[in-house]
Amino acid sequence: MKVRCISLITGGAWLLFTLPALHAQAYRAPRGADGHADLSGIWQPLNTANWDLADHSPQAGPMWQTGAIGAEPAGQSVVEGGAIPYLPAALEEKKNNFASRRTNDPEAKCYMPGIPRANYMPYPFQIVQSPRGILFVYEYASANRLINMGKPVEPVSDTWMGTSNGHWEGDTLVIDVTGFNGLAWLDRAGDFASDKLHVVERFTRTDRDHLQYEATIEDPSVFSRPWKISMPLYRRVEKDAQLLEFKCVEFAEELLYGEYKKK
């Protein structure tokens, strides 16, 4: 009787200790051809961060003629730890951006979205892990960027998509992005940064069909301290999923050049 009791207790204790450990055992992504975690595939966010990184309620769209289509949905904040920490002057600029967002959002003009915004646009993007580096191909506006995985390189000029230098920390892809031109916005609500923007991104595959995306955003001329966003990205699991094109220049020309058209 005593032996059985002890066995039961030992067995139970073993289960109590190992079950949580088994449950918490980290997912180990399959290896890519480069020997690192395989992040390749077509990914897309499912949140409304592109509308507004902070918590937001539904709002009317830009034209009553399209009714509920084009209206802004509700969404939860992807910003960790509260509001975006703008410096006072920068907060004024954000408010001005918000007021003029219908025509001044670079997305309305079909300009390239920059980083981190490219990763939470409502369009798919594809990650290709090659020996020459890791390529991100975004369906939106044919934007793409090649992550340099070798010795870090300095930006040659200020660009829309920045200069990306990457390395692995275990199974997490860490990308350090600088060399921005300060013209991209962070969302449709007028959140922005300057050409001093510095973004550190982390991509971790959490299971077969999900990536966890985190970005730390730092810009001493706009924000009082670095701040962080995080969100899951979802794999496009359709058997024949492929990127198409969203070459939106044609949809933005009236906005940009309409005043110069022959009347």
Add this chain to the structure above:
Amino acid sequence: MKTLAKENCPLLPGCKSVCVAVLCAVAAGALFAQTKTPAKTWTSPKTAWGDPDLQGIWTSDNSFGVPFERPRAYGNRKSLTDEEFAEREKENKLLASSIEAGVTPKAGYWLQHEGVDYQPYSASWSEFAHQTSRQTSLIVDPEDGRLPALTPQGMMLRMAAIAAARKKPRPESWEDVNMFGRCITRGVLGSMLPVMYGNGTDILQSPGLVVIRYEMIHEARIVPIDPHDHPHPHLPAGARTYMGDPRGHWEGSTLVVETTNFIGGRVGIGPDGAGVKYSEDLRLVERFTRMSDLSIQYEVAVSDPKTFTASWTVAFPITEEPGYQIYEYACHEGNYAMADILSGARAEETKEGVQPAAK
């Protein structure tokens, strides 16, 4: 030639000239023939997973200056004579040294087109060939190196476009500017054919994929690779894109990319997407064959039965230039010129008292 010789020549006295001769013959052969096989002395590199390795940043700069269509004087000749080659090489060297000195070159394009309309900026802003090509034209088939005749439909569309353009002395809107000028696309062929700058092509590979990425206008074509007998079907006919829908397979060490599903009637088939506009029936079959550590032979067969009465082929090498990098080419974002062109047209109309467009 120098770089190849140094790389492949074993360090034996007296052998250099033999090496140079062999390599020159191989390179020359590569410029003539349509089916290419690399020299036996060199092994084509492979990726870690065993596919032929085409990766790198390649440029068509060395074919800048070679006419797209063959001048009639050459007849059916695919390559220059030694004399003609020496002349062209002299011209390339003059171009290069002029550009470096910051003076207007008296060679090539700059000599053919004088005057402010063709030379709005100094030649510093132009690329130039680092090695001289022996080709009489980029079009290698048909035999005369020239575009085949248009079909009646193709002709009608072309003449209608020219007539419409004549009615508009100035652009009325962005729609009267070409697709490159609007920073939308240059099309697939237009992105490969050598022009004054922006000739960089970045090829990346991963298992089952090849990505072809162009500097100008920052497009990336993702080519899924399938076994030839088991191809991944193309998108349905209703799904069309400007860069088309590519499907790839390997034939020996050649990457073959077949592309269909183009948006038709908007982009031209020539350099920068100029020239005759192709229809939605365009089908391109591209072949990429690594010829050496520093070059890939690029070949594209163009078939558009709605526009051309026959298919035709373009071929030229793309080469690796030391230190050549691709930079962001954010075209639309910086396109001040579009607003300037349209507002300039309106200013001229006001001066001339031109009436508003008919509603």
Add this chain to the structure above:
Amino acid sequence: MRGKKASVPNRFAIVVSAALLAAVAQVTAHHSFSAEFDENKPVKLQGTVTKMEWINPHAWIHIDVKDESGKVTNWMVECGAPNVLFRRGVSKNSVAPGMEIVVDGYRAKNGSNKANGKDVTFTDGRKLFLGTPGSGAPGDTPEK
């Protein structure tokens, strides 16, 4: 893939199509000069660089030009595509605010203070946009 002619086009068609298809020329730039600038309005500007936009499809230099009365006008000068120069070692600091430059060009058709930079030099006549000497002429390629 061999070309296969469907039928023999008539002679007129051949002649016309040859004319139409000819001149698929090497394109010089993103758009033609005469669409944007007026060759009847030459300008010569001397001024101080306030900003250099290393952008595509054309780089733009912003300069402050002071006239005899001391009035300052801001001009924009259109140049070529910067990526060519980046490949030759020109950096974004090669043209910096404060530099004195001279521009020979033609004014924009829309009458604004814009011109193309046909010739852009320092005040001593040296060209502004030269890359590193010896960067890639034929025969100049460093051995790999």
